[in-house]
Amino acid sequence: MKTVADSIADKAKSERKRRAEALPSNARAAAIDTTEPAALEAVRIGRRLQTMRRAQGLTLVDLASKANCSASLVSRVENGRLLPSLSVLHKLVAGLGTSMASFLSGSENESCMLVRASERKEVALDYLGDPHQGVRIEQIIPHSPERTLQGNLITITAGHGSAGDYSHVGEEAGFVMDGFIELTIDKQTHVLGKGDSFCFRSEAPHSFYNPGPGEAVVLWINTPPTF
Template identity: 35%
Template sequence: MDGRGDNSPKDAPTTESDDAVDARLGETVRLLRQRAGLSIQDVANKTGLSNGMISQLERARAMPSIRTLRLLSIALDVPISYFFETSDPADVQRYIVRKNNRRLLRLTASGVVKEALTPEGKGQLELYELTLNPGASSGTDFLQHIGEKAGYVLSGSLRLWLDNQAHVLEAGDSFRFPSIVPHMFDNPTQQTARVIWVTTLRQSDPPAG
């Protein structure tokens, strides 16, 4: 023993392994689909995704993009926050989210980490902090749906595509647009980017939690 002891933070949150993330996401998609009484074909028809892709997601053979999860959330009629890692129930507060108790969504294949900044429960909007590794993206196709989105770039660069036009945003820049506008985003640089991201829930979305 060198007498220094363990200097790691005692309140640091534990995170799932990549395999555990894939398995939990797949199980969540399967259970939500079954709860809605939908077949894989039904979900494929609603999302435009292939039967094979949905089956692979449910069996943890593929990792979804943000776009794919958004399509699934709309088809399954749940907020995207349903796919996040769960918090310790003992630490959940009604109105407050502590830094060390944020719910995470780690999309390793897309290079994106999404942290929920809004508490679990009823609300009209969701607030996230996105970390985009170099080359990270929301997916390869545009997405559009009912609602509104806004955000603020904390650091790095965000390339936001709106209706086929690219806008490169740097630290301090912000944005807002109707979600019906075809959109996607990526980080085209070699530096990590961090973005505060806001999205409104559709009126038919149930409360998260």
């Protein structure tokens, strides 16, 4: 005889199956099981996918287009609410221009990461500014879903800066290594020069600009990783 608990469990299982079957055939994914291992794996995959997507300057729509699926599906996977099937994950990973082996291996067991100056990677982000139009972003902390910090070396030529305001969850801190920048936080503009530092909540609308006369270099730290 089934107990009330058994009936509830069966109902939940049927609902998960119904939701999974409701997905488009070209974007079929498995709904997350309530068991802890599956939930943890969904979160791990989602965080890695989001970190890699942002590092490449791709929007949800961009990646969805590359993987031939919906942006809402990509969002659910990134938020850990959906554990993708192998075929869907393969398409998403291919859309990021990497292999399944590289994506799944990651760097979870690395307690220390060293990046030589010659190995620093440049990040192209259209929404921060065209790198050929005055903004260059280099990673000093390689992206990883296991890290809570993101560090970049941002070089800004005179007369250029971010393309508008940004607002997101987290905190930011920075150190001006050279030149001057105008840092606008919540509509208040602050002029910072070499040796100055800053820290603010990322939820406040913020932007940066180099008034000149020369190039500005800023060490910029975010938590959690933003792009």
